[in-house]
Amino acid sequence: MEVVALIGPSGSGKSHRALAVARDYGAEAIIDDGLLIQGSRILAGVSAKEQPTRVGAIRTAIFSDPEHAREVKEKLAAITPRRVLILSTSREMAERITRRLELPPPSIWVDITDVATPKEIARALKIRNQLGKHVIPAPTMEVKPRFKGTFIEPLKTILRRRKAPPGKKKNLWVEQTTVRPTFNALGHFYIAPNAVAQLAAYMATAAGLQDPRVQVENREGKLVLNLEVNAPYGVYWPPLLQTAQKRIKAAITNMTALEIEAVNITVRGIKFDGLKGPQFVAVSAEHPHNHDWQNRRPPLL
Structure with a gap:
C-alpha cells in the first residue's frame, strides 16, 4: 500500500480538493480528520469535526484513541486500497497518522499550493475564519447520520484537476458537505x-x-x-x-x-x-x- 499526503494549513481548502487530488494520484481511499472515505461512502472512523473541543478534534484527527485507530485499520485491511490519500496540516502530523494506522510513511507529498491558487486558498481561509465552515469530502446523505444537531449544508462543486491524464476530463464534478462544528472560533452552537x-x-x-x-x-x-x-x-x-x-x-x-x-x-x-x-x-x-x-x-x- 502506498501513501500520498496532502498537507497545508488548517482551513486552506485541503478537504475541499481531496477528491480531485485523490483522482489525480490514483488514491482509492481518503483519510481526513479521523474518517476513512472511499468514493462517496464513509467506511469507518469518527470525525474530528464532531468533537466538542478543539483539543478533542486534534486527538481524533491523529487517531489517539486505540479503538478508533483499530476500526480504521481493520477496514483498510478489508478494502486493501493500492494508494491512500492522507490529509494533514504538516509532515509531522501525516507521519504520526501513518504510524498510528500502521501504514508505510508517505512516499508522495503534495502541498496545497500545488493544487490550489493563492486566491483559492485565501477564499477558503476567509470562509473558515468568518463563517466557521468545514468541508467533509463525502455526500450529505453519508454525513448526516454522524452529525446530530450540527449545521450541515450540501456542497456541489466543479473542481479543475491539475494532473488529469490525457483524454480524461479536467473538470471534476463532486458532491461534498459543509459542517460547522461547535469547537470553531465563532463559539458553541446549539439549537434551542x-x-x-x-x-x-x-x-x-x-x-x-x-x-x-x-x-x-x-x-x-x-x-x-x-x-x-x-x-x-x-x-x-x-x-x-x-x-x-x-x-x-x-x-x-x-x-x-x-x-x-x-x-x-x-x-x-x-x-x-x-x-x-x-x-x-x-x-x-x-x-x-x-x-x-x-x-x-x-x-x-
Missing part, C-alpha cells in the same frame, strides 16, 4: 427547542393552518413535534394536514440536521373567516377519522 418550535409554527402557517401551538419532545436525540392548530372551514383536511407534516419535517431536517421522528398535528378548532365563536372539532393528522370527507364539509359540533 424554542427555535425548532418557531420554525414548525412558521411552516404550519405557510401550509394554510392557523394559530399553531407547538410542543417539542426530545426522545433520545430524536424529536417529536406536537402541533395544535385551527384549520380553515370548508377545506378537505387530511391532505392539508399531511402536506403540512411533510413540509415541517423537511424544513427542520434541512435547516438544522436534527432527526425528526414524528410530526403530530391536531386540529383544535375551525377557523371561520369573519366569524367568531367557540370551536370544538379535533382531528389528528396521523390518524384521521374514517369519514367520507370527499362528499361533505367538516362537521360543526
